[in-house]
Amino acid sequence: MASYVISDIHGAYDLFIELLEKIDLADTDTLYILGDVLDRGPNPIKTLRKLMEMPNVICILGNHELMAVECLDFLMQMVTEDSIDGLDAHVYNNLLTWQFNGSASTINEFRKLTMDERVDVLEFIKDFSIYEEVKAGKKKYLLVHAGLGNYSPKKKLDDYSLKEMVWDRADYDTQYFPDTYVVTGHTPTMLIPENPNPGFIFRKNNHIAMDCGACFQGGRLAAFCLDTEEEFYSSVNKG
Numbered sequence: 001m002a003s004y005v006i007s008d009i010h011g012a013y014d015l016f017i018e019l020l021e022k023i024d025l026a027d028t029d030t031l032y033i034l035g036d037v038l039d040r041g042p043n044p045i046k047t048l049r050k051l052m053e054m055p056n057v058i059c060i061l062g063n064h065e066l067m068a069v070e071c072l073d074f075l076m077q078m079v080t081e082d083s084i085d086g087l088d089a090h091v092y093n094n095l096l097t098w099q100f101n102g103s104a105s106t107i108n109e110f111r112k113l114t115m116d117e118r119v120d121v122l123e124f125i126k127d128f129s130i131y132e133e134v135k136a137g138k139k140k141y142l143l144v145h146a147g148l149g150n151y152s153p154k155k156k157l158d159d160y161s162l163k164e165m166v167w168d169r170a171d172y173d174t175q176y177f178p179d180t181y182v183v184t185g186h187t188p189t190m191l192i193p194e195n196p197n198p199g200f201i202f203r204k205n206n207h208i209a210m211d212c213g214a215c216f217q218g219g220r221l222a223a224f225c226l227d228t229e230e231e232f233y234s235s236v237n238k239g
Contacts, residue, residue: 002026003136003226005143007034007185008062010215011041011105013050015234019221022232027056032132034185035062035145035166040102040215045109045121052124061128062145062185063166067098068106072122075107076115102215130165131157136226140179146186151176175205183224185211190219201231213237 004023009016025031033051037059038044051057071094110118131144148160149168153176170184172192188211190198195209201222202209213219217239223232 001028001030002228003030003032003134005032005034005183005210005224005226006221007145007210008036008188008212008214009033009041009044009047009221010036010039010064010102011044011047012214012221012234012237013041013043013047015214015221015237016047016050019223019232019234022234023223023225025056029056031057032134032143033057033059034143034183034210035060035128036064036185036211037062038068038103038106039064039098040105042105043109044106045113048121048124049117052120058132059124059128060132060143060145061130061162061166064101064106065125065128066162066166067094067101067103069122069125070094071098071103072110072118072125075110076118076122130162133157134226137228139181139226141226142177142180142182144182144184146170147182147184148176170207170209172202172204172207172209175207177206181206181208183208183210183226185209187211188213188216188219190216200233 037048074091134141134143145166146168147170149164169187176182187209189195189202189209190213192202195202199212199219210222212222214221214237217237219237221234
């Protein structure tokens, strides 16, 4: 029984399947997905539906799932002049933000589903965790998509807002906890200036940054075994 983490798949279905084969995920293992399954890449809904079939997967909310949930309820309606006229400013702004962040591939695949399939997908996303606390290999881990925005050692985990956990980037120069490793995605590791190996997992101050840019040309998908601290990588996205 082992525990693995993968983050920021962003519709890179083929790289995800390749990585599952590399880690040889068993039915007795647990796979944690650190959010951002959706958007940008070619097959976000196909990837999500694969996860829906896997009983040993625990999904954690990313900012892209949050944007999707805020918009898909509207897109479930038949888009008419009346529905557009009744669109309030909040939903309109959410749709614009999501579009700016690569929603097209998610929307295109979502529209090909039956109504029952759409409902199942939406309910699955709504059931994602905000964070997970895990013990493995005699170590403690906090799994959260982005980080702990406005971090304070005095704050409890439940005191952090949703935005602070799924949008605000981790501060790798600050050790949040002396006895807990914080595993995050969200920030592509090739964009971390102090990372000596851009595009690979970055570790510093009990941070483990997982987003290796799978949806970008030259990026890859990473898996991390919490029990052994082994790193696994897919092949490079050739664009």
